[in-house]
Amino acid sequence: MVKQICTHSGSFHADESLAVYMLRLLPEYKDAKLVRSRDPKDWEESDIVVDVGAQYDGVKYFDHHQREFMETFSSDFHTKLSSAGLVYKHFGKRIIKSILGDVSEEDLDVLYLRVYKQFVEALDANDNGISKYDIKDDMGIKARFNDNAISIPGIISGMNPSWNGDSSAENFDKCFLKASAFIGSAFVTLVEGYGNSWLPAKSLVKEAVLNRKSCYESGEIVILEQFCPWKEHLYEIEKELGIQGQTKFILFVDSSNSWRVSTVPVSSGSFEFRRGLPKALRGLRDEQLSEASGVPGCVFIHAAGFIGGAKTKEAVLQLAKMGLEQQ
Structure with a gap:
């Protein structure tokens, strides 16, 4: 019926x-x-x-x-x-x-x-x-x-x-x-x-986090071999593994097939990051950046220091390591 x-x-x-x-x-x-x-x-x-x-x-x-x-x-x-x-x-x-x-x-x-x-x-x-x-709006918040x-x-x-x-x-x-x-x-x-x-993105991020020490012993750098949305998943995975706050940089391939190095915000939606890219290199591009950093194939580091780019994974890895080593 x-x-x-x-x-x-x-x-x-x-x-x-x-x-x-x-x-x-x-x-x-x-x-x-x-x-x-x-x-x-x-x-x-x-x-x-x-x-x-x-x-x-x-x-x-x-x-x-x-x-x-x-x-x-x-x-x-x-x-x-x-x-x-x-x-x-x-x-x-x-x-x-x-x-x-x-x-x-x-x-x-x-x-x-x-x-x-x-x-x-x-x-x-x-x-x-x-x-x-x-x-309420009449108590101080105005839309x-x-x-x-x-x-x-x-x-x-x-x-x-x-x-x-x-x-x-x-x-x-x-x-x-x-x-x-x-x-x-x-x-x-x-x-x-x-x-x-x-959900599949979470699996990729978790796999990358679990393998993090293969690229840098401290485990502070995570490499995504395939790009996917990672920020929200990262905080949850860190909590699951008991390593909150440990990840400082995420490396991934962008849509143009170049590599990016991204800082990790202190919390979701925050503009403050856990560790920034080297201050002396911020705002530099291309050859000028490669010369100043000693890393060939650099493309840019944003003036605010939260993201950078290079032609190879090795190059962005070096930029991330420099970010960790700066005082």
């Missing part, structure tokens, strides 16, 4: 738009009938009910509007869940596997948490009226501009029929399906990116 998903009628929001789309990624709900209704009879006749019904049991009912509701993703989070978070909490791992195919349990645990933190939690907060900041219209919840809200347009139930349903497809596509793209790009 065809299963039935029910959510509320009328104006829709980002959370139930995504919740319905995620459910339809599961085999049992792939061809499910969607009913948008506030009639308890329709709830009773449905197999799963999201964002309506004032009940949450983790089996059929996934609503968060009841006064006593205080569910969070886990004890590590404080953000109250919306219907999107509830569906993701209970079905998230299966949803990820439906998008990516076979995933190891270890990788699935990583992706399950990552996708919630980077995508779903913000929707939960928005729908529950939870501010990103502890201090430079308004980005509500380009946020995903803002875009979904704008997909509702206009007040002076066609306000029929049929048109609301049509607009809801459009909104659900929009946010669902963004969600799938995000999961695919993390599963097919972000």
Whole structure:
């Protein structure tokens, strides 16, 4: 028998738009009938009910509007869940596997948490009226501009029929399906990116960190033989291995097939680095830099000392070593 998903009628929001789309990624709900209704009879006749019904049991009912509701993703989070978070909490791992195919349990645990933190939690907060900041604008923080219209919840809200347009139930349903497809596509793209790009990058960075002492005995220089996004992974891997703060330089090949030497920020998003490239060489380029450093094949060192380039791996390795040796 065809299963039935029910959510509320009328104006829709980002959370139930995504919740319905995620459910339809599961085999049992792939061809499910969607009913948008506030009639308890329709709830009773449905197999799963999201964002309506004032009940949450983790089996059929996934609503968060009841006064006593205080569910969070886990004890590590404080953000109250919306219907999107509830569906993701209970079905998230299966949803990820439906998008990516076979995933190891270890990788699935990583992706399950990552996708919630980077995508779903913000929707939960928005729908529950939870501010990103502890201090409100009128208490000292003033936003430079308004980005509500380009946020995903803002875009979904704008997909509702206009007040002076066609306000029929049929048109609301049509607009809801459009909104659900929009946010669902963004969600799938995000999961695919993390599963097919972000996670493999972590494996490359970890391998390079584990082999770090083969290029420099102190282990302060890490060589990536293949470029990949490394900064965020590096901090996590250092923590896993108990070597926080040890890596000072990362060497990698850039898109032009030249080599780069990058400093490591003291923390993610910081402009302060753990160890900079030699001060006497900053701002120099090409032959002038090669002559001043005594390293052939140099291309540049940025004036701020956080990155440099050369034609060979050996050259950038020498620049990194000079950075470590400077007082």
